[in-house]
Amino acid sequence: MSDSQKDELMQKPISRREMLKLGAAGGVGLLLGAGGITGVLAGSGMINTAKSTTAQTNEEVVPFYGKHQQGIITPAQDFICLGAFDLTTSSREDVRKLFQKWTQAAAELSTGAGVGEESNNPNLPPVDTGEAMGLAATGITITFGVGPSLFDDRFGLAGKRPAALTDLPPFGGDELLPQWSGGDIAVQVCANDPQVAFHALRNLTRIARGKAVLRWVQDGFQRTRTADPSGSTPRNLLGFKDGTNNPNVQDADLANEVVWVQPDDGAGWLADGSFMIVRRIRMRIEVWDRTPLNEQEATFGRHRVSGAPLGETDEFATLDVEKKDEQGQPQIPVNSHVALAHMGGKVKIHRRGYSYSSGIDAKTGQLDAGLLFICFNRDPRKQFIPMQKALAGQDKLNEYIVHVGSAIFACLPGVQAGGYIGETLF
Numbered sequence: 001m002s003d004s005q006k007d008e009l010m011q012k013p014i015s016r017r018e019m020l021k022l023g024a025a026g027g028v029g030l031l032l033g034a035g036g037i038t039g040v041l042a043g044s045g046m047i048n049t050a051k052s053t054t055a056q057t058n059e060e061v062v063p064f065y066g067k068h069q070q071g072i073i074t075p076a077q078d079f080i081c082l083g084a085f086d087l088t089t090s091s092r093e094d095v096r097k098l099f100q101k102w103t104q105a106a107a108e109l110s111t112g113a114g115v116g117e118e119s120n121n122p123n124l125p126p127v128d129t130g131e132a133m134g135l136a137a138t139g140i141t142i143t144f145g146v147g148p149s150l151f152d153d154r155f156g157l158a159g160k161r162p163a164a165l166t167d168l169p170p171f172g173g174d175e176l177l178p179q180w181s182g183g184d185i186a187v188q189v190c191a192n193d194p195q196v197a198f199h200a201l202r203n204l205t206r207i208a209r210g211k212a213v214l215r216w217v218q219d220g221f222q223r224t225r226t227a228d229p230s231g232s233t234p235r236n237l238l239g240f241k242d243g244t245n246n247p248n249v250q251d252a253d254l255a256n257e258v259v260w261v262q263p264d265d266g267a268g269w270l271a272d273g274s275f276m277i278v279r280r281i282r283m284r285i286e287v288w289d290r291t292p293l294n295e296q297e298a299t300f301g302r303h304r305v306s307g308a309p310l311g312e313t314d315e316f317a318t319l320d321v322e323k324k325d326e327q328g329q330p331q332i333p334v335n336s337h338v339a340l341a342h343m344g345g346k347v348k349i350h351r352r353g354y355s356y357s358s359g360i361d362a363k364t365g366q367l368d369a370g371l372l373f374i375c376f377n378r379d380p381r382k383q384f385i386p387m388q389k390a391l392a393g394q395d396k397l398n399e400y401i402v403h404v405g406s407a408i409f410a411c412l413p414g415v416q417a418g419g420y421i422g423e424t425l426f
């Protein structure tokens with residue numbers, strides 16, 4: 001199998017039955033590690049594209065081992081549980097050991113199993129917390145990233161900080177809150193069942209006790225495959241299809257260009273990893289709900305029902321920001337979200353966000369709901385940052401949203417069985 005064919009298979013979900021068969025044939029980890037099952041995934045949008053969302057069933061297991069970590073170009077599952085940790089140890093060796101333990105646990109969790117060997121010793125707390133017992137893997141993926149703060153003076157890693165792991169600059173309109181920002185380490189858990197996702201983050205947190213504590217956690221969701229078996233593009237909480245024009249990261253060349261850090265990008269240890277940006281973007285839902293339809297459509301530059309660019313009828317029609325209407329005016333307003341985010345077609349990111357709803361805002365009594373924006377890119381200095389600068393300056397959508405949380409992480413390269421996530425760094 002050629003490298004590009006292997007790439008194309010990377011992280012492609014396989015059924016749990018297949019996984020169990022592989023296990024019986026000599027050890028799942030070893031087979032996966034040998035490169036037998038590596039592979040890619042379909043493009044995903046805010047959530048996901050129409051072409052990709054029906055890929056997994058509850059029984060399916062996304063391979064943990066491989067060239068890249070799972071959960072980056074894996075088609076987005078229905079739920080996310082994203083945790084940012086702060087390290088409480090100042091020992092690099094502790095951090096290394098933590099990643100070793102996390103890798104082992106994540107590999108187990110990825111198959112739908114619990115963590116560790118169950119001892120049934122009545123005098124000890126159970127090793128696994130138990131709430132996912134008997135539940136299917138539901139396509140769970142666990143993805144680890146490290147933030148800029150890991151490279152301060154605590155662990156002697158300053159010299160290894162990638163230049164692209166820059167602190168994000170302030171953007172106009174930001175109202176960032178420390179409780180939703182930053183973190184030494186990110187653990188992104190995605191699954192098609194919220195209890196399966198929660199269980200994984202809880203057990204990984206438990207393993208970290210004494211070495212790292214949670215700084216913030218955000219759950220998120222999109223419509224489930226039960227509600228939409230056809231897997232059409234999900235809608236965000238403003239009612240618009242979100243993810244339509246995401247680059248197709250099933251294309252290995254495009255994924256290398258947009259998502260994966262390349263060996264000569266600057267930090268060799270991060271090759272085959274990716275940069276994850278997280279923005280907790282609160283939506284002013286009540287204001288939006290009083291906004292006329294034509295204004296809503298002009299805000300995004302797309303039609304609400306079909307998702308097509310303004311003036312078109314097909315969701316996937318080419319977005320032509322130069323096109324003029326009969327009056328000679330741009331068909332897609334120049335300050336609309338898509339006109340600006342398109343960046344002349346020259347700058348791309350891979351969006352993989354989720355909606356969130358976290359009760360009510362204590363100050364206003366309104367819903368605290370919005371978009372847990374997540375994107376992956378190869379170099380934020382050339383991709384996310386210029387794009388967000390363009391949006392922060394002029395985007396008509398800014399009347400209806402406010403960025404309240406922000407973080408950047410370098411998602412580590414994948415590993416083969418026997419290795420551990422972070423081995424090239426520590």
Ligand code: HEM
Nearest residue numbers: 240241242243244245246281319338341342371387388401
């Ligand atoms: C709450 C905030 C946001 C909402 C509700 C939102 C919603 C949307 C919607 C409905 C589309 C059109 C469908 C599609 O192609 O996916 C879109 C496109 C896009 N958005 Fe956003 N978005 C938000 C924030 C952001 C941010 C922060 C960025 C990056 C800095 C971004 C980057 C993009 C890109 C690159 C496109 C595709 C543009 C193209 O067609 O080339 N979005 N977004």
